[in-house]
Amino acid sequence: MASIDIRNVRKNFGVVSVLHGVDLSIENGEFVVLVGPSGCGKSTLLRMIAGLEEVTEGEIRIDGMRVNERAPKDRDIAMVFQSYALYPHMNVAENMSYGLRIRKAAREKITAAVSNAARKLELQPLLARRPKALSGGQRQRVAMGRAIVRQPKAFLFDEPLSNLDARLREQMRAEIKKLHRDLGATSIYVTHDQIEAMTLADRIVAMHEGVVQQVGSPLELYDRPANLFVAGFIGSPAMNFLSARYEVGAGTAGARLPDGTLIGLSSGYQLEEGAAVTLGIRPEHVEMSPASESRLRATVDLIEPTGFGIILHLGLHGLPFNVFTLDRAALTAGPTVTVAFPPQHLHLFDETGMRAFETSPQKGKG
Amino acid sequence: MNSYSTFGTALHRLAILCYVLFALFPLFWLLKVSVTPNDLLYSEGVRMWPSRMSFEHFRFVLAHSAFPVFFRNSMIVAGATAVIVTLLASLSGYALSRFTFRGKYWLVALMLLTQMFPLVMLVAPIFKMLSPLGLTNSLTGLVVVYTAFNIPFATFLMQSFFDGIPRELEEAAKIDGATRFMAFRQIVLPLTLPGIAATLGFVFTAAWSELLFALMLISGNSAATFPVGLLTFVSKFSVDFGQMMAAGVLALVPACLFFLFIQRYLVQGLTAGAVKG
Structure with missing residues (x-):
């Protein structure tokens, strides 16, 4: 578990500037949701924390350590992608254990971690299946399983529920919340769905056009929106x-x-x-x-x-x-x-x- | 099913059948002539199958001609070219698919340019270049030339396969703890097997049947490949069709085996590539 500090982080893609100086401190064990319309820079920020995008300017610290120059593999974080990004040529167990195998963990430890995560996510009967033989909700659970087996410092979620139908989304939302309650892991969750943001977050970060508009608890944003953008975006x-x-x-x-x-x-x-x-x-x-x-x-x-x-x-x-x-x-x-x-x-x-x-x-x- | 759709299906099948017959007929003729004894070749008129079959041409080709040498040379040249090109094209295709770098646009343009003019134009300069290097009349020289010619197309082919593999898979692997190269080897490459099979098959066939450069760069039988070798059955006064066809049939065998071997991946591969465009 770790705290994450983001200091005056900017991101340019060529001449296009997508993040104009973001400051954010995320406490150990906190569930923070980055919310905003598409193109607001929330996913870019998440990918920068993951190490998938370079930081143009500013600094990102995980547990007090500057990680700007660190490769994703050395940041000890886990990420759940919108497209699930399961390895199609591996079965569920192999997908979940890939991170541990690559780190050469002991076999017994891998087996224990996988079965533990599988039990938590009710994936035991599916361990031998390939991703293409799974439903959308099951794939989503495998993606989460892959994230939790490694017990990383932080979880990053990039619109993980966007590809699910409404009912399943509601169900998975509750599961994510339960999972966070059980594991207590620092989590950053990106979504454009303000209901997800309201229901999941300890704190919401509302973003628009590369600028943080307001940071606060869900009800703070709902009751006292800082500006017209937040007022119009939160609430349905x-x-x-x-x-x-x-x-x-x-x-x-x-x-x-x-x-x-x-x-x-x-x-x-x-x-x-x-x-x-x-x-x-x-x-x-x-x-x-x-x-x-x-x-x-x-x-x-x-x-x-x-x-x-x-x-x-x-x-x-x-x-x-x-x-x-x-x-x-x-x-x-x-x-x-x-x-x-x-x-x-x-x-x-x-x-x-x-x-x-x-x-x-x-x-x-x- | 109503009568119209039955009729439509029948017509469809018929059209496919016609095409298949048309495409396979030359192969059939190859086989037919290769098993026709010499004395019947000109005396029986046009027949679909000779009245008497014989394998004398095959025996002769295998035992008394230089064909086994040609065959071995072709295997070496086509095999080496296919492997080298696929290896290099995988790396360059991956680079074109995943990286942005300075000069990428011009590199692609240059590679396209190499595909735009007839190879005949290049025979003389290439001979001039290879000759002082001692690469004429050598299998290595052929492998070098074939590799150079096949890499651009193979690169584009591989690139389209890499384009079809979502970036997130690699990103997920990197976050899971893999280096970029590990992600490439353990995640991307296994998923590109169809593409690799298609590229291998394409390059192997191209190198296997190439005649122009083999003819120009190779003299004598010791380094001749199979297409050049076929010409030895043409003598000043006659063409030994029976032996030539027998050699042709034998030359088909490795190509057929190769495609049989990769077919499972190939069908997947060609469709995947096609959908991706």
Whole structure:
């Protein structure tokens, strides 16, 4: 088990720069998820930690040792690939034991390690099979087995569940979480699926265009997104955004929508009066009530029942706006509904897209 | 199955049959003439099979001609060329598939260029080059020339096979603790066996049947390969068809055995390469 330190790491492919200085410290035994849309540099970062890509600038330390110049084999890490990358000409047992055999481990140790991992992953009946005779989920388990037999310092996962169907993905997600709980190994997990990120991570690292946008616990990112990107990326259905102007009245702060409606805010913000802001609210926090004081009327474009709840696709001043509700009465909503925004659930972002800071209650006005 | 598809299948099979007959007929004729006694060769007219079979030509070719020497020379030249080319093409194909390096584009262009003009043009310069080195009239000289000519195509062939093997397999091996060369030898190479078989087969056949350079660089029987040797059955006043054909049939044997041996890999290999494009 090991800690991993990433200091001002940059990566250029020729003239194209894909990582613009990443700093990240991963504690011993921590499960960190790198999340972001494709092309954000998360996989590149993972591959740099693995030693599969060179570090253009900066430093990567595993357990305090600089590993920039070390070959992957000398970093003592294990990686699970999206494509599983099982050796097609070897059976399951050989696949799992390859790393130990190459390190010339004792035969008894290899047998013990393989059977131990196989038992943990329920692979015992499949040990003699070749990868092509396995299902997707089984292959995935073999890939994880290959990683755990060596008891490496850290596990790297590169979108390991992307090739599985939805049900299997859910199941494997739980297995990965259990495995981490049992082994307690430092793990870095790359995904573009924010549900995976939310459910698995001790800490999430949200990345966009080669820059770390926010690092924090899943609920921190969900409850207090640092900027518009994180706000829009974490959460499904995604957060709604409305442009507005920040206003301060007599002791109360508000956001004025272009149509003149004033949305009340729970506190003042460190913003100039009249500053352009973006108001964010999650679909599950929007209230639908005919008696709402906000009197925001929206047209119903589409109703999507998910079974668990209902997603309403609305048009608010001609812009798309989503509401998620558990109230089945919404199934018959329309053609217009009234929505209200509870102030405690509103997020405010300044002109540059960064989260606006609330003024402390003592100060009053910001 | 409806009547239309039955008809279609029948037509399809018929077309294949026609093609196979067309392709195999020269081989059949080779065999037929090789077992036809000399006295019947011109007296029976055109027949599909002689009224009397004899193996006298085979006996003569094996016992009284220089054919065994030609055969041995060809085996040495084709075998050595196939092995050397495949070895080198595996390495260069791997390099082209996996590495980016300065001048890669020009290297590939240069290799393509060598494939673009008729070899006849090169006979004189190559003779000029090999002669002072003492490589004319020697099997080594032939191996050198054949190797040089076959490497570009074999490299491209091998490259396409390496391209078909996911990089992640090597990366997984490297993370598992292998060096790049170990990953190449233990993971990539076993998976490229079909490609290696296809390359071996291709180069072996090319070297086995090459006539032009063998004819130009070799004089005398001691270093002659089998295609050159066949010409010895053509004398000033006659062509000994029976013996020539018998020698031809015998020359087919190693090629057939070779392909029989690698066929399992070859079919896999050619399709894999084809899909990869």
